[in-house]
Amino acid sequence: MSVPLLAQWVGALLPLLAATGAVREGDTLRAEIASAKVSFLDYCGPATFSATVRGNRELVIEVDPRGERGPLHLRVVLPSSAEERWAADVVVVDATGRPLLVRRSGTEWHKLTIRVPPERATYIVRAVQPPGPRLQVFSDRDRQAVEPTTGLKAAIATWHEGRKAALSIRFDDSHPSHLATAIPVLREFGFRGTFMVCPGRAEPNSRWRSDFQEHLAEWKAVARRGDQEFANHTAHHRGASGDEEMEAEIGQAAKAIWDLFPGRSKLLALNLGGGTSWETTKPLRYYLDKYHLFDASSGSLGMDDVYGNRVAAFREHLRRHIERGLWCRIHFHAIGQDSGSSEATFRA
Numbered sequence: 001m002s003v004p005l006l007a008q009w010v011g012a013l014l015p016l017l018a019a020t021g022a023v024r025e026g027d028t029l030r031a032e033i034a035s036a037k038v039s040f041l042d043y044c045g046p047a048t049f050s051a052t053v054r055g056n057r058e059l060v061i062e063v064d065p066r067g068e069r070g071p072l073h074l075r076v077v078l079p080s081s082a083e084e085r086w087a088a089d090v091v092v093v094d095a096t097g098r099p100l101l102v103r104r105s106g107t108e109w110h111k112l113t114i115r116v117p118p119e120r121a122t123y124i125v126r127a128v129q130p131p132g133p134r135l136q137v138f139s140d141r142d143r144q145a146v147e148p149t150t151g152l153k154a155a156i157a158t159w160h161e162g163r164k165a166a167l168s169i170r171f172d173d174s175h176p177s178h179l180a181t182a183i184p185v186l187r188e189f190g191f192r193g194t195f196m197v198c199p200g201r202a203e204p205n206s207r208w209r210s211d212f213q214e215h216l217a218e219w220k221a222v223a224r225r226g227d228q229e230f231a232n233h234t235a236h237h238r239g240a241s242g243d244e245e246m247e248a249e250i251g252q253a254a255k256a257i258w259d260l261f262p263g264r265s266k267l268l269a270l271n272l273g274g275g276t277s278w279e280t281t282k283p284l285r286y287y288l289d290k291y292h293l294f295d296a297s298s299g300s301l302g303m304d305d306v307y308g309n310r311v312a313a314f315r316e317h318l319r320r321h322i323e324r325g326l327w328c329r330i331h332f333h334a335i336g337q338d339s340g341s342s343e344a345t346f347r348a
């Protein structure tokens with residue numbers, strides 16, 4: 001099939017798919033928002049609330065304190081189906097439309113906690129329409145075309161070079177063993193790892209050491225060689241308690257990595273870090289778009305030996321992903337130390 005013909009065919013199909021896709025998305029979204037679970041966090045007292053779905057994108061929560069005098073914490077757990085798709089587009093506003101601070105864990109962006117005063121008030125959990133065009137995912141049937149007169153076939157491959165599935169091997173927290181052990185082993189097998197680094201500098205009055213800054217020359221050498229991939233694990237792996245802090249944590253890490261790869265694509269994976277807590281009024285999408293990131297915080301299999309039987313778990317995980325043609329992700333922390341994964345597990 002010639003290129004212009006393919007372009008014509010794709011051009012004709014796209015608006016149709018986009019139109020039907022939008023309608024279907026609205027209904028699904030409404031149903032998903034309706035299945036969100038709302039509660040007061042760690043609370044047994046007189047206050048009550050009611051929650052109703054409004055339109056396709058809003059959950060309206062009315063709080064009635066009924067004599068409660070202390071602050072309340074509203075907990076909203078979106079269905080897990082939201083996590084990979086629209087949790088990054090959710091904000092919470094008050095009745096006047098003012099965005100409120102929402103606290104979330106770095107690895108569970110679909111679970112929201114909002115601190116509210118003990119007053120009768122309305123809060124709106126809103127799935128914002130993401131700005132700009134979104135990627136359209138085609139069904140298997142829509143990815144194939146046959147040119148009727150010649151019988152020529154064309155298909156859009158799911159994975160690079162038409163492979164069955166993809167595997168990403170991630171290494172978190174810029175641990176020195178990644179330089180000493182992981183990278184040499186990856187090179188032995190011709191693999192490219194994804195290194196989630198925390199490039200922030202150590203700060204006065206903080207016990208946090210910057211493994212990345214202490215081994216900066218070695219990380220720079222890895223970047224120059226260009227056979228491994230770096231990703232954003234935020235500057236200091238400590239979360240944030242406001243928009244400015246969150247922007248600094250994500251932005252500093254993004255800029256530090258871009259500086260190591262001059263002239264290369266700015267697109268990086270983001271992982272906000274296990275055990276971190278983030279407070280922001282903005283949707284995660286704001287940070288993702290501004291710093292050319294995609295969220296890779298969830299959906300990965302932890303390979304630390306403490307989880308037990310890792311090699312068998314990995315084989316099963318990989319087999320299931322190959323069977324279904326999916327993106328398989330696993331992650332390590334320190335390699336070959338007392339904590340983390342032994343070199344034997346890693347090599348296996």
Ligand SMILES: [Zn+2]
Pocket residue numbers: 172173233237273274
């Ligand atoms: Zn981490």
